[in-house]
Amino acid sequence: MDDGTYxxxxxxxxxxxxxxxxxxxxxxxxVNFAVHPGEFIGVVGPSGxxxxxxxxxxxxxxxxxxxxxxxxxxxxxxAYVPQVETVxxxxxxxxxxxxxxxRGTRPWRAAARNAERREVAELLDRLGIGDLGxxxxxxxxxxxxxxxxxxxxxxxxxxxxxxxxxxxxVDVRTRHEVLxxxxxxxxxxxxxxxxxxxxxGLAAHLPRILCFxxxxxxxxxxxxVLTSEVLEATYGAPMDVLIHGGMPVVLExxxxxxxxxxxxxxxxx
Amino acid sequence: MTLxxxxxxxxxxxxxxxxxxxxxxxxxxxxxxxxxxxxxxxxYIGHGLSHxxxxxxxxxxxxxxxxxxxxxxxxxxxxxxxxxxxxxxIIGADAAIGVITTGSFAFGLAxxxxxxxxxxxxxxxxxxxxxxxxxxxIWAVVGVSVIALLxxxxxxRRLLFATFDPEVAGVSGVSVTWMETVLMVLLSATILVTxxxxxxxxxxxxxxxxxxxxxxxxxxxxxxxxxxPILGACFGGVGMYLSWFVDVPSGAVIILVGTAAFTVIYAAxxxxxxxxxxxxxxx
Numbered sequence: 001m002d003d004g005t006y007x008x009x010x011x012x013x014x015x016x017x018x019x020x021x022x023x024x025x026x027x028x029x030x031v032n033f034a035v036h037p038g039e040f041i042g043v044v045g046p047s048g049x050x051x052x053x054x055x056x057x058x059x060x061x062x063x064x065x066x067x068x069x070x071x072x073x074x075x076x077x078x079a080y081v082p083q084v085e086t087v088x089x090x091x092x093x094x095x096x097x098x099x100x101x102x103r104g105t106r107p108w109r110a111a112a113r114n115a116e117r118r119e120v121a122e123l124l125d126r127l128g129i130g131d132l133g134x135x136x137x138x139x140x141x142x143x144x145x146x147x148x149x150x151x152x153x154x155x156x157x158x159x160x161x162x163x164x165x166x167x168x169x170v171d172v173r174t175r176h177e178v179l180x181x182x183x184x185x186x187x188x189x190x191x192x193x194x195x196x197x198x199x200x201g202l203a204a205h206l207p208r209i210l211c212f213x214x215x216x217x218x219x220x221x222x223x224x225v226l227t228s229e230v231l232e233a234t235y236g237a238p239m240d241v242l243i244h245g246g247m248p249v250v251l252e253x254x255x256x257x258x259x260x261x262x263x264x265x266x267x268x269x
Numbered sequence: 270m271t272l273x274x275x276x277x278x279x280x281x282x283x284x285x286x287x288x289x290x291x292x293x294x295x296x297x298x299x300x301x302x303x304x305x306x307x308x309x310x311x312x313y314i315g316h317g318l319s320h321x322x323x324x325x326x327x328x329x330x331x332x333x334x335x336x337x338x339x340x341x342x343x344x345x346x347x348x349x350x351x352x353x354x355x356x357x358x359i360i361g362a363d364a365a366i367g368v369i370t371t372g373s374f375a376f377g378l379a380x381x382x383x384x385x386x387x388x389x390x391x392x393x394x395x396x397x398x399x400x401x402x403x404x405x406x407i408w409a410v411v412g413v414s415v416i417a418l419l420x421x422x423x424x425x426r427r428l429l430f431a432t433f434d435p436e437v438a439g440v441s442g443v444s445v446t447w448m449e450t451v452l453m454v455l456l457s458a459t460i461l462v463t464x465x466x467x468x469x470x471x472x473x474x475x476x477x478x479x480x481x482x483x484x485x486x487x488x489x490x491x492x493x494x495x496x497x498p499i500l501g502a503c504f505g506g507v508g509m510y511l512s513w514f515v516d517v518p519s520g521a522v523i524i525l526v527g528t529a530a531f532t533v534i535y536a537a538x539x540x541x542x543x544x545x546x547x548x549x550x551x552x
Contacts, residue, residue, distance in 0.1 A: 059440040080440045087434050091308065093490045101430040102441050105423070136488035156441065 010072050011036050012160050012191055013058060018067035020050075020057055026065070027053045030215045035160060035193055040186045042203040043195045045212035046235050051195040054212065055080075055162050058193065079153030081163040084145050089138045096120060096133040099151045123151050127181060143174035147181060154185070161185065163194040167202055175201050199226065199250045222248055279513045288399040291407055292505035292523065295463040298414045299472075300479035300501025301421060302459045304493050305452050307480040309432055313363060314453075316473035317370035319460045321347035323469045324373030326394040327380040337409060337461060340394075344457050347373055374469070397468030397520030399509065409462040417455050421494065424451065429490055466505075467520035478527035479504060485538045504530065 011034035018031040028050040035041060035058075043051050056062040057069065059080050079102070093101075099120050100106075107113045124130045127147045132140065137148060146166060153161050166182070167175040179202060186192050196202045203209050204222045211217040211225055211234040218225040218234070226248035231239040240251040279285040306315050325343020329336050351369050355362035381395075393401055421428065430438040431448035439445045460472055467475050479501035483493045508523030515522070 056440075061440050078440075080437050082434070082437055086436060091433050091490075092484060092488050092493055093429070093433060094488070097429070097490055098433070101426050101433065102437075104426065104442075106426060138488075152437075 009036050011070070012072050012076060014070040015054075015057075016068045016070060018057065018064045018069060020053055020062050020064050022062075026214075028057070028214055029066075031067070033210060033216055033219055035191055037159065037191055038186065038189050039191045039193075039208060040182070040206055041191075041193045041208045041210060042206040043193065043210045043212050044197070044199060044203050044234070045195075045217075047197075049213040049234075051212055052164060055164055055193070055195060058160075058162055076160065077156065077158045078160045078162060079156045079158035081146075081149045081153050081161060081166060083165045083168055084142065084149065085169065089145065092136065094134050094136055095124065095129065095140070095148050095151075098137060098148050099123065099155050102152045102156050120151075120155065123154055127151050127154075141174070142170045143177040146170070146174070146178050150181060150185075154190075158190065160191045160193065163192065165196060166194055167196060167198055172201070179205060199231075204247055204249070226250060276510065279510070284400050284402075285509075285513065287402050287404070287407060288519065289506065289509050291402045291410055291466055292399050292509045292519065293502045294407075294410050294414055294505075295466045296475065296479070296501035296503070296505030296523070297498035298410065298417060298459055298501070299463055299475040300483070300497035300499070301414075301417055301494065302452075302455055303476040303478075303480035303501070304483065304490075304497050305428070305432060306456065306476050307484065308490075309452070311452075311456065312473060312477050313366060315456060315460065315476045317351070317366040318344055318348065318457055319464055319469045319472040320374040321370040322460055322464055323377040323394055325377075326464075327377035330394075331380050331384045336394075336465070340464070341457075341461050343373065344461060348453065348457060393465055393468075395469050396518055397464075397466055397471060399466045399512075399519040399523075402465060406462070406465060410466075413455075413458045413462045417459065420451060420455060424448070428452070433490075467523055471520050471524045474524045474527065475501065475504070478524070478531055482527070482531050482534050485534050500527075500530065 014034040015031045019026045019029040021027055031054065043054060045051050053062060057064060059078060100116070103116065107116055121130065121133065124133055127150060129140075129144055129147050129151070132144060137145065140148065150161075163182075166178050170178070175198070182192055182194070194202075204226060207221060208219070209222055209225050210219050211230050213234050213236075218230040223243075223246075226241055228239060228241050231241065231250065242249045242251060280289070306312055322340045322344045324347075325340040326336055328334070328343065329339025332339070347369055351362070351365045354360065354365040354369065360368075427438070427443045428448055428451070430441070430443050431445045435445045438448075456476075459476075463475065464472050479497040480493070482500050483497035486496055487493055504523050504527040508526040509519055511517075511526065512519035512522035
């Protein structure tokens, strides 16, 4: 700032030397990071590295066995968006029913019910699915299903939205759709933390990445953390990184195969 | 009108009136609770609990105790035992249900064979005897229906959330364990008060048939909660009348009516889908 003073923004939530376990050895250990208001963070790492445990700990579903989790307010409004495969899409619910199920008891008074109906309609419009309120959820595309989950999360008026693999198993177009919707929500001031395996399609587009493998290996902007060294430390396998148009592009190294056995004439008979 | 006379004729008997009232309400109650049973894949638990209740009913009949107290306590103990064995994880929950409930059922059969004088009451539980219901049975089924209706109305969104997506419901402040407990208590109470209508051997069908029929007719959870009880009551009412005229045990006829409705709806829905596919392929 011009007058030389700095304003310290208090984190929404902060992990201080956190370790978690499910009864056995620690699944995540010595985890330190903070999520500030309006941040957009991607957590990347191999399968089994503890990414989902980090999300579950953020949400309060897993309690740390060591360390501390500090929140800005006692009841920080958070919402969770799971992977779309985790529910039965044949379940007989409409889009509106899915969105309102997270709102607690149905209002008894007609005025409150109408206000809620309007709010949900606006929410669906905002996410581009305003005309799908009465549709059964099975009749939606992958991108629309993801938006329904997002609408349900936003209906809880969160300050932080946590998403587990929001682009897993979706095509390129849906991935773009999801990324755009998330960027719009983030622009409105909602902090977002997501996990992803998609380094080039998603993580490289985010302002901040946490490379994770049982602990935070690196934390920063994609250009800073998506390097061969960091990725090898995170994934345990060599990975090359190119810079294309100012953005890092991760290339998976081809495994070294055994040289072909030379065929001798006598082997052919 | 001959038909009108025929339909009102059984209503001149008080036992038929009582039976009809119980069959209508029991059908509606099973339809309502059945929606959760079907959507949560709890059919096997319903089937098992009804068998467990039979052991308690047999003990109550032999000792001369109230059916509701004997069968209720026995059912509760079986439920807790199933939960305890399943938590130990030495065997799976389905195996625990299989062992404990069939053991309880076999115990009931043994008591029935050994103490002949009580076997009439026990048989009523086994096969259902809707024409032999007492006024206390009507009050019991009405009481449980009112409680179930209140629970579903008051906890509607929480029950739906915990059924559709328990993981997210849990982190969104819904106590999934509490919701599951509420449903288990309602299911046990429903079985307890309706088991004498259709019998242990057929109760799980009355829990499943209205709900699966409703599922085929609508894609909305809210509508399912209306349609399934209406269908259940229809199965109960139509089954009672048919059982009177064809002189076949009412429990069996109620379930056969439900099965026939299921077959018709299944065929109609299948035909509709085939037509839809055919129209898609031509246009």
